[in-house]
Amino acid sequence: MRLLLAEDEKDLSRALTAVLTHSGYETDAAFDGVEALEFLEKNDYDAIIMDIMMPRMDGIEALTKIRENGDYTPVLLLTAKAEVDDRVTGLDAGADDYLTKPFAIKELLARVKSMTRRNESYSSMKSLRVGSVTLNTEKQEVSSENSISLALKETKLLEFFMLNAEKELSTERIFDHVWKNDEESNRDVVWVYVSFLRSKLQAINADIDIAGEKDGSYTLRVL
Amino acid sequence: MSEESIYGKYKDNLELILKNIVGRINDYTDEEYERSGIKLHEHMIARVKSEDSMREKCDRRGLAQTPDSALHELTDSIGIRIICSFIDDVYENVRLIKSFPNLEVVQEKDYIKHAKPNGYRSYHMIIKVQTPFEDVTGNNPGEYFAEIQLRTIAMDSWASLEHKMKYKKNINNSDLIVSELKRCADELAACDVSMQTIRNLILMDN
Numbered sequence: 473m474r475l476l477l478a479e480d481e482k483d484l485s486r487a488l489t490a491v492l493t494h495s496g497y498e499t500d501a502a503f504d505g506v507e508a509l510e511f512l513e514k515n516d517y518d519a520i521i522m523d524i525m526m527p528r529m530d531g532i533e534a535l536t537k538i539r540e541n542g543d544y545t546p547v548l549l550l551t552a553k554a555e556v557d558d559r560v561t562g563l564d565a566g567a568d569d570y571l572t573k574p575f576a577i578k579e580l581l582a583r584v585k586s587m588t589r590r591n592e593s594y595s596s597m598k599s600l601r602v603g604s605v606t607l608n609t610e611k612q613e614v615s616s617e618n619s620i621s622l623a624l625k626e627t628k629l630l631e632f633f634m635l636n637a638e639k640e641l642s643t644e645r646i647f648d649h650v651w652k653n654d655e656e657s658n659r660d661v662v663w664v665y666v667s668f669l670r671s672k673l674q675a676i677n678a679d680i681d682i683a684g685e686k687d688g689s690y691t692l693r694v695l
Numbered sequence: 696m697s698e699e700s701i702y703g704k705y706k707d708n709l710e711l712i713l714k715n716i717v718g719r720i721n722d723y724t725d726e727e728y729e730r731s732g733i734k735l736h737e738h739m740i741a742r743v744k745s746e747d748s749m750r751e752k753c754d755r756r757g758l759a760q761t762p763d764s765a766l767h768e769l770t771d772s773i774g775i776r777i778i779c780s781f782i783d784d785v786y787e788n789v790r791l792i793k794s795f796p797n798l799e800v801v802q803e804k805d806y807i808k809h810a811k812p813n814g815y816r817s818y819h820m821i822i823k824v825q826t827p828f829e830d831v832t833g834n835n836p837g838e839y840f841a842e843i844q845l846r847t848i849a850m851d852s853w854a855s856l857e858h859k860m861k862y863k864k865n866i867n868n869s870d871l872i873v874s875e876l877k878r879c880a881d882e883l884a885a886c887d888v889s890m891q892t893i894r895n896l897i898l899m900d901n
Binding site for chain 1: 808809810877878881882884885888889891892895896
């Protein structure tokens, strides 16, 4: 699992990164809202931990922009004060949970765990759009000029790509995300399913494609 | 007294021209099979449009039932349908047919890349061939039209099943039926694309 931590207090950031890494999360540290958005443009995360009070761009503004971009990665807000208004504003802006400083590390870990677990059940939105292409996850159908049906894993894979358009996703990362509970598969399946999706995108005259070589990283591009 | 054919004195030519085109398609198909073991088509249907359907079509189009209507105004007196296993084979057939000498493509419609709104997929070509026979406009050697439809087995099975449904467009749930038939077309298209991709992956590994 990969986390983004946005926290401007250097000491706290360092301590949290150490604990999270130790707990098995790959963690990137941003020190303000602008930097957090830059990280999100490049990478995908399973969850974001974000301080509200940060220089350049505060956590609420960054969170609002993240949601405006159609990114529904779970966000845990860290609030300095126990003000009710602060928490309400944060939740309204699209936060999934909040934690008031000072907090116990144990509780932070428990909340991150709960948030990423919850995400699995309702992360799928009904329909996603990138370029001229619409993915209907409920009907397992992708359409542009034509429409075509998708298998379940093709739908999950395309959804992952569309939520992370223009980002480089490694074969490993894709396999872990889409085939995580599938013990019968190995990583070769990623290349095969990327090939299926490429053909299907062509078949509907899509203006997006998936760049990348076998066993390497792949990027969904708008042409 | 027997009624004169709508194709007039050109009737016998149509069968000969049809046979010639089919022969040329079979020739390149045999050559490819010798060379690579690939069967470029699964089967082929070739026919001269029957008297009755040609007369009926003239009526429908508001044309007189004459040889000129049948052979000059309409273009499907000669019809060939080529059914292929894979999508790429459809395009390979199109490429090879276009390379025939004495043949001009008058019209092409790629309903595979641009499926019809109801989900219909197929590749349509209207061709004009030069023949050693006189044609209805008096040219000798003359030119005759033919229509060629190319599609995969899956596309063909959808088209023939959809054709058999003959559902009434004004019944209550017709919207549902239309959208479900389209879903079937999209699912069959998904199989076609997947099978093609699997074939490509196998070819790549060999």
